[in-house]
Amino acid sequence: MATVIIKGSSRSHGHTSLVVNYLRTKIKCDLIDLLSKKIGPFDYEFKNSNDDFLPLMEQIVDQYDTLIFITPVYWYSMSSITKTFFDRLSDCLHHRKDIGYKLKGKNLAAISVGSESGIVEGFNIPFRNSAEYLGMTYLGYLHTWKSSADQNDSVLESEVMEIIDQFTLQL
Numbered sequence: 001m002a003t004v005i006i007k008g009s010s011r012s013h014g015h016t017s018l019v020v021n022y023l024r025t026k027i028k029c030d031l032i033d034l035l036s037k038k039i040g041p042f043d044y045e046f047k048n049s050n051d052d053f054l055p056l057m058e059q060i061v062d063q064y065d066t067l068i069f070i071t072p073v074y075w076y077s078m079s080s081i082t083k084t085f086f087d088r089l090s091d092c093l094h095h096r097k098d099i100g101y102k103l104k105g106k107n108l109a110a111i112s113v114g115s116e117s118g119i120v121e122g123f124n125i126p127f128r129n130s131a132e133y134l135g136m137t138y139l140g141y142l143h144t145w146k147s148s149a150d151q152n153d154s155v156l157e158s159e160v161m162e163i164i165d166q167f168t169l170q171l
């Protein structure tokens with residue numbers, strides 16, 4: 001089976017993409033850009049069940065065994081696009097349990113992309129706990145960054161590339 005990166009940035013070609021592009025030179029994986037999908041918020045009456053979420057999840061559980069979530073740090077937290085995706089996983093615990101069961105035994109990793117090297121305390125916890133709740137194996141978390149002072153918008157610092165290299169050994 002295969003690996004997929006699930007990207008949750010509010011721009012398709014920003015700093016998160018820089019990390020994704022570098023990662024994809026290191027590991028073979030597909031990419032899903034959540035920005036290109038129409039995924040509404042969780043609704044208790046599953047009113048958004050006809051949007052892109054459930055077909056996307058069917059594709060994910062059928063084609064991949066490792067899911068790497070990558071999100072920019074927006075206000076010390078995962079992006080709202082990523083959070084909406086996680087909220088909608090609740091559809092797979094009620095309305096479409098068949099999809100939820102298929103997540104069991106798969107792997108989950110998380111990567112953040114901030115403008116500073118400092119890790120936001122607890123950033124990894126929703127990813128780690130969600131993996132545990134869903135019966136997935138948590139492969140770990142990596143914080144990366146692209147400094148806003150860095151004038152060159154097309155390359156990552158060597159230190160960031162090195163920690164990504166290290167992280168790929170866990171995947």
Ligand SMILES: Cc1cc2nc3c(=O)[nH]c(=O)nc-3n(C[C@H](O)[C@H](O)[C@H](O)COP(=O)(O)O)c2cc1C
Pocket residue numbers: 009010011013014015016017072073074075076077113114115116145146
């Ligand atoms: C709405 C918003 C909130 C942000 N909040 C933080 C933050 O809390 N901590 C941080 O280090 N960077 C923060 N940043 C900077 C981004 O994390 C950083 O520039 C990231 O590399 C952007 O990735 P992107 O180009 O894929 O959006 C924020 C940026 C935006 C647009």
